[in-house]
Amino acid sequence: MMIKEKGCFFILFLAFMSSFAQTSNNLTGSPYSLFGLGVNTNSSIGKNSALGRGGYAFNDDDFINNLNPASYGTEERNSFIFDFGFLAEVSGVNSTDSDENRVAGNFSSLAIASNIDNKSSFGLSVTPFTDVGYSLIGIQSNIEGSFEEFTSNIFGSGALNDLRLSYGRTIAKNFRLGGNISYLFGTIDETEQVAAGLSSLTIEESNRYRGLRFGVGFQYDYKEILQLGVSTNLPTSLSGRRDRVVERTLDFIPSEVESESDIRLDDFELPLELNSGLVLRPWNNLWINIDHSVRLWQQTGQSDNVGDFVDQNVFSLGGEYYVNKNGFKYWEQIQFRAGLYYDTGYLKVNDERINSYGITAGLGIPLGLRSKSMLNISFANTTRGATQGVLVEENINSINVNLTLKDFWFIKRKIN
Amino acid sequence: MKKFLGVVMLFFTVLACSVDNSDIPTLEVGRDFADSDVRVITIDTFTVELSTIKFDSIITSDTRRMLIGQYEDEFFGTVRASSFFELTASGNYELDNEAELDSVALILGYDNYYYSDTTQVSQYNLHLLQDEVRTRDDAFYNTSSLPFDTAPLTSIAFEPEPIDEDSLYIALPMSFGQRLFDLIQDNDINDDDELREEFKGLTVQPDSEDNASVIGFSLDANRTYLRLFYGVPSEFGNSEETFDFTINQLTNEPKIFNNVSSDVSGMVLDTLVDQEINLSSKASGDLSYIQAGVGYATRIQIPTIKDLYDIPGTGTLLSATLQVKAPSSSFDDLLPIRDSLQIAIINQNNVITEQVFFGELPAYGTINQNEEEFKEVLYEIPVGIYVDRELNEENIVDDAFVIFPRDFNQTVDRIVLEGENSDDFEATLVLTYAIYDEDDD
Numbered sequence: 018m019m020i021k022e023k024g025c026f027f028i029l030f031l032a033f034m035s036s037f038a039q040t041s042n043n044l045t046g047s048p049y050s051l052f053g054l055g056v057n058t059n060s061s062i063g064k065n066s067a068l069g070r071g072g073y074a075f076n077d078d079d080f081i082n083n084l085n086p087a088s089y090g091t092e093e094r095n096s097f098i099f100d101f102g103f104l105a106e107v108s109g110v111n112s113t114d115s116d117e118n119r120v121a122g123n124f125s126s127l128a129i130a131s132n133i134d135n136k137s138s139f140g141l142s143v144t145p146f147t148d149v150g151y152s153l154i155g156i157q158s159n160i161e162g163s164f165e166e167f168t169s170n171i172f173g174s175g176a177l178n179d180l181r182l183s184y185g186r187t188i189a190k191n192f193r194l195g196g197n198i199s200y201l202f203g204t205i206d207e208t209e210q211v212a213a214g215l216s217s218l219t220i221e222e223s224n225r226y227r228g229l230r231f232g233v234g235f236q237y238d239y240k241e242i243l244q245l246g247v248s249t250n251l252p253t254s255l256s257g258r259r260d261r262v263v264e265r266t267l268d269f270i271p272s273e274v275e276s277e278s279d280i281r282l283d284d285f286e287l288p289l290e291l292n293s294g295l296v297l298r299p300w301n302n303l304w305i306n307i308d309h310s311v312r313l314w315q316q317t318g319q320s321d322n323v324g325d326f327v328d329q330n331v332f333s334l335g336g337e338y339y340v341n342k343n344g345f346k347y348w349e350q351i352q353f354r355a356g357l358y359y360d361t362g363y364l365k366v367n368d369e370r371i372n373s374y375g376i377t378a379g380l381g382i383p384l385g386l387r388s389k390s391m392l393n394i395s396f397a398n399t400t401r402g403a404t405q406g407v408l409v410e411e412n413i414n415s416i417n418v419n420l421t422l423k424d425f426w427f428i429k430r431k432i433n
Numbered sequence: 434m435k436k437f438l439g440v441v442m443l444f445f446t447v448l449a450c451s452v453d454n455s456d457i458p459t460l461e462v463g464r465d466f467a468d469s470d471v472r473v474i475t476i477d478t479f480t481v482e483l484s485t486i487k488f489d490s491i492i493t494s495d496t497r498r499m500l501i502g503q504y505e506d507e508f509f510g511t512v513r514a515s516s517f518f519e520l521t522a523s524g525n526y527e528l529d530n531e532a533e534l535d536s537v538a539l540i541l542g543y544d545n546y547y548y549s550d551t552t553q554v555s556q557y558n559l560h561l562l563q564d565e566v567r568t569r570d571d572a573f574y575n576t577s578s579l580p581f582d583t584a585p586l587t588s589i590a591f592e593p594e595p596i597d598e599d600s601l602y603i604a605l606p607m608s609f610g611q612r613l614f615d616l617i618q619d620n621d622i623n624d625d626d627e628l629r630e631e632f633k634g635l636t637v638q639p640d641s642e643d644n645a646s647v648i649g650f651s652l653d654a655n656r657t658y659l660r661l662f663y664g665v666p667s668e669f670g671n672s673e674e675t676f677d678f679t680i681n682q683l684t685n686e687p688k689i690f691n692n693v694s695s696d697v698s699g700m701v702l703d704t705l706v707d708q709e710i711n712l713s714s715k716a717s718g719d720l721s722y723i724q725a726g727v728g729y730a731t732r733i734q735i736p737t738i739k740d741l742y743d744i745p746g747t748g749t750l751l752s753a754t755l756q757v758k759a760p761s762s763s764f765d766d767l768l769p770i771r772d773s774l775q776i777a778i779i780n781q782n783n784v785i786t787e788q789v790f791f792g793e794l795p796a797y798g799t800i801n802q803n804e805e806e807f808k809e810v811l812y813e814i815p816v817g818i819y820v821d822r823e824l825n826e827e828n829i830v831d832d833a834f835v836i837f838p839r840d841f842n843q844t845v846d847r848i849v850l851e852g853e854n855s856d857d858f859e860a861t862l863v864l865t866y867a868i869y870d871e872d873d874d
Contacts (some may be wrong), residue, residue, distance in 0.1 A: 022536070048467075051467055153467055156467060156468070156469050158468060158469045158471075159476065160473045160474065160475050160865065161473065161474040162474050162475040162476060162477075162724045163475045165475075167469075167473045169469040169471060171467065171469070171470075207536065209470055209471060209869075211469065212864055213472065213473050213751050213752070214751070214752055214865065216750065216751035216752045217751075218471065218751060218866065218867050218869070220470075220471070220869050223589065243695065261748065261870075263869060264868075265749055265751065267750060267751065267817040267818065267821055268790070268792065268796060268815050268817040268818050269750065269791055269792030269793075270790060270791075270818065275747075275750045290623075322577065323467055323468055331528070338436060343694050352864060
């Protein structure tokens, strides 16, 4: 019975996955998504998004923690978790002379995790990796060899997705080890419209990237009060292919200049990522996580046409509190979470780093007194960029809603 | 299973709640935030070669005007236009038996076109044609002619008033009119064919000594006609009537054409005896010539255009404008310069193969108005389509494009252009080129 239902979930997962890959969901409206392969996604699984986006050392057995594969090694029997997420974003873009707002939202993530035996489990997830969504209007550039300018509008959309298989196992008491394979894939579309005098040129590009990435991690628990987590994602290259259609009007006569497919792009290099975190448990019902992540972009030797890639550091701090997890009153089981983070960014434009920082807050609401399933709502306010000089400041309010369903058929059986 | 279905339901509810994601803020970023991935460059260093050619013949039988007159031109020698046409009755060939002819005249309605000095006296000689106005080719050319009586039917010397007056009145001999009048009245002429037996048409020739102007006359039946003025006696006195012969424009067969020529003996253009000959502007005083009606046109080539591909990267042409200048000494109020130059592509034999378009309309070169204020006439000619074709041509074909005035077949407008090595202004090709990929194809 259990096997059968797990199979059902697996099929359901694949069905969702295929629809996920097809929806070109614009989960961002950030002009900064012009650079690189887009901005890091604001969506996440479980409760990390409420904890300042950290939690490399967490191994809560009621949640999927995709930040460290070692967390899959949590000792438990016959556990099954199903998690899907929805992300909504309200963002305001602020340049020196204009303000704009937008709302975007969509189904954003899907994950399952299941025990293999009482010492190990595996997980399968699909989440956004980066998001692209921008429209830049009226970029003025000089026509070389003259004093005149031409105008271009650039539009981009798309996302890279992360299909991840994770495995974790308890190796020794209080020591877990895990690994994951990610298949990163997605399409980023960019359209540039150029108007020069009476002529115009339109370049439509569709860039497909894909590649595999490996990660490993471990977690160690020191008594009840301290947990340590370290994970790494290895550097990898994403291979890119481009389809391009170029059209123009010359003397008011429109014509196609070229239509090419499968142009090989330079590989996009993802850097080595080293993550480490601590979870402190000063009291039985309070957790505090402190995390640091470094991504060595500089070693990839890449540059964008407007900026250089620099090493990125992300610091985060978060906390979770409830009155009593097994309390008899419903409100006692509600989990309160809060956090903050600072991200130095990986791009330097005109010697200014495009950094971001944010505060997060969230609630974990149990779906019943005896249920281990939970509705997680988190809110984040993120500020990215700065209005000084040429940069654009963005303020993003995002709401992540995750539904984490755990072991619900077992409960049903108990009721029966 | 109930809960399982619940999850599925919830999932689709979430999907259905997805906010419309097409709404991305449109950030106006000016020139600071991001650069275009495209480079646009402008280049004006390509050599432009100008030469003069002469079309062997231009069809003039589809003209909408009569061109008549002669003047001496500094560059084109003796410019001469004469007209040949057939006149047929505008109504039935019927005249009252009592009617009596009063007078006969040819009335030519001015159509406002003139070239050169209208204050000079022109002499027009009218001759009767010896052959019918009929051709085996479906068309007559500016070189066509028909035999006519050596002795003119009549001559008139006058100062043309193409703007101030409505028409030119040329009285014809009574004997000529009376013969036609009697034949119609006696029912010896009942249709056009029978008329042609007796009256094949007219030609108006300017006097060979004239140095005056070329004048345009209308072909409209109510502006230009040969008229018999006659009276019909009745109880209440004489009633005045007219009988008109006009140029029939409703048939497919041409009934009028203009012969246009210029006598360039001893001048630099004298070498152009064949359409295939190119007279380089370097060999004609750094000037290039255009003359409508006669058939001179300026042929333009950009021999090194493929060097554009030496620019690294993959790109495409966004515009190409040719700038050519007419020296201010080459035009004045009497010999005005016209806007609107037509553009056509010609092959190595100088035969026009295709017209150049600008959008859905034929491309025209126009005078840059800013420069015109300073009495500088700078033509800007959009030649993007031609240049793009040259760029994409697999084989090197020695074709070119040719520029000539609008109404090339029914005026004698002339344009003189500065050539490629002129001290004053070299013909210049201004290209706008966009590179959208820094890698070569």
